[in-house]
Every structure is written in C-alpha cells, then in structure tokens.
Amino acid sequence: MKCKRCKAPAVVALPSHNTGFCADCFDIFFTRQVERGIHSEKLFTKEDRILIALSGGKDSLACILVLKRLGYDVTGLHIDLSIPNSSEQARATVEAFCQEHGIALIVKEMAQEGLAIPKVKARLNRPICSACGKIKRYFFNKVALDEGFTALATGHNLDDEIARLFSNVLRWDVGYLSDQGPMLEADNGFARKVKPLFRLSEYETANWSFLQGIPYHYAPCPYSKGASFTSYKKLWADLEDGMPGRKLAFYLGFLERGKVPFQKQEELTGDSLAPCTSCGYPTSAEVCGVCRIKDAVAELDAQD
C-alpha cells in the first residue's frame, strides 16, 4: 500500500477514508482533522487557557501534544485515583510525558480528598465506573474553575463519542442527548468543556500516538472489566467494517440534525440545577453526588 499524498510506503491504512498514509503525511492528516474540528465547532482560540485532563492513555496525551504543537495555551491535569497496580504507572507516564514536552501539570490526589477509588468501591453497592467517572468530572471542573481556565478539554475520540451517543439513544436519555457534542458552553457553575479529537477514531489516535513516540499507558483499568461502552465499541467496529465512514456520518448527522430537538425538550422538562449545599457544585439534589460519596467513605473509615 502506498501513501495517498507522497506515494511512499504507507504505514497506516484507513478504510474509513479509503486511503493510507506514510508517517509524515499521516501526521499532516491527523493535525488537519484536529484543526478542522476546532474551527468547525468553534471549540476555543489561541487566547483561551485550556486545561486538559490527562489519564495517561493515548488519547489524552495525543490531545495535549497536538494542541501544544498547534500553539495553544495548554496545561495538563492528572487525577491520581489510588488504584493498586494501575494509578502509580499511569501517573508516572503522565509526569514523564509532561516533563519531556515542557507541559505544565497539575496532579490531584483522590486519597488526599478522601476519595481513593478502592475505598469508594468498597463502600458503594453499584458499579464503580459511574462513580469514578463522576468524581473525575467533578475535579476536572473544580480545578478548571478554581484555577481560571477558560476551557476544559478531554481526549474523547470519535469512538468514545459514538459509544456514548449510542448508549444515550438506547435509553432515549433526553438530558444526555441534549448536551452531547464536542463543545458544551460554560454555564451555571460548569466550565466550558471541549473534545478536540472528536473527528478522529481510536485507531487513528493510537497510530498517531505510536508514530509520535508517545509512551502511553495502555493497560486497562483493573476495575473496568465488562464496561458497557466497551461492548458498544465492539459492535460499532463490526458496523464500521461493513460500512466504512458510518461512525463519523452518524455522529456529525446527530450534531447537525438530531441534537436540537433534544435541547428543546430538555429546556421544557429537564431538572433545574442549584449549588450543592456542601461544596457549591451544580446539582439537581440538595447535596451533590460526590459529596454524598465522600460522606459514605468517611462513614466507612469511622467504622474501621
């Protein structure tokens, strides 16, 4: 297979674009897809201070590196979850990466916040993934607002977005469908959230990360076995294999034609949010979910 642009031997084959690229031309393709996404959805500008959540995986590290190379003002944020045989390696990967590329990094330790994930897992009677996600989103938002960042970016790629959209459609979840997309404006205690890699698949991001020599942390979270999004990704991989390009078309079609009716419906019937009486985070209950988890963990600690 030859590179579509320069005819050198290809190293990445992209069935969804019916093409292949050598390493240098794939870098151009990848970077242009990111720029196209930023401009088409007006995600942010060079004036913005962008905080990027870094898990240590390929997507978040690729996200911060490509934005830095494009000249954006970026800072990394790593949430140390205190999960044995996982968090330590992920944190070391992020710290080494940021040091190598001269990127400012903020680390927030969940053990210091009374929210070490193994303790949360021991206390909760429901799957840990949703609680862990809630805690991470809470601290992404808190750090972004406390430190004066104007945008909060995550490394979510097209496959993440498709899996989430598919899950929301299966449940016809009006609230989630009303605000899914690559940009969610700052509102009422929430920082502006952006997803600069939304046009790129997990496969494309993995190839780019490999070719840039990003030593990402690829071991799965020991607690995430059987996560439903992973099943949806497999299902969509089968669909994309038979119909290349279907993922991007489904997602862009939703943004263009599917989202607005859900936004209108949510304005009529959605929950109104008010500040948590304990921490001030926007919530539809009196006390937000994270404060309730924190209280539950503290109760367990008191019993020990």
Added chain:
Amino acid sequence: MSEHHAAPAEEPSGERRPYGVTVTLQPSNKTEVLPVRSVLQLLNKLQIRPTTVLVIRDGGLLTPDQRLNHGDEIIVRTVVSSG
C-alpha cells in the same frame, strides 16, 4: 519492509524448524507462534478487525497487506480503551 527469508530456519543441529511468526498480544502479553504469511492472514487467524489493533514489527507499523516472514516477532496491540 524487511527482507527476511520466508524459508524455515535451520537449527544448529541441522533440523529445520516449522515456519512460524511469533505473535504477542497486548495488553494481555499472551504469545503464540502462527503459520501466517501476511498481516491480514494473521488478523483473520486471530479474528481481529484491522482497525482495532496496531500491528508492530521491529518498532514500525504494518498495514494489512504487508508480508510476514519466518521468525518475525510481531506485537498486536489493541487500540480500544476500556471504560
């Protein structure tokens, strides 16, 4: 593409080892030797979609159409993150 010979290698004892490509799956790190002659054959044998893994040889990426040779050491790394 590397210029390895596809013929079975000769052991010091003079015996010929059967043709095989050593494949390591990541992140599980399971290893097996398979009698495959191209990346596509390898992925079909493993029942893996080409766009769900990186196929790596000697630190470089391989596209599905590339040939494999006896003695190649291949890493097949999943790109799907959990959660």
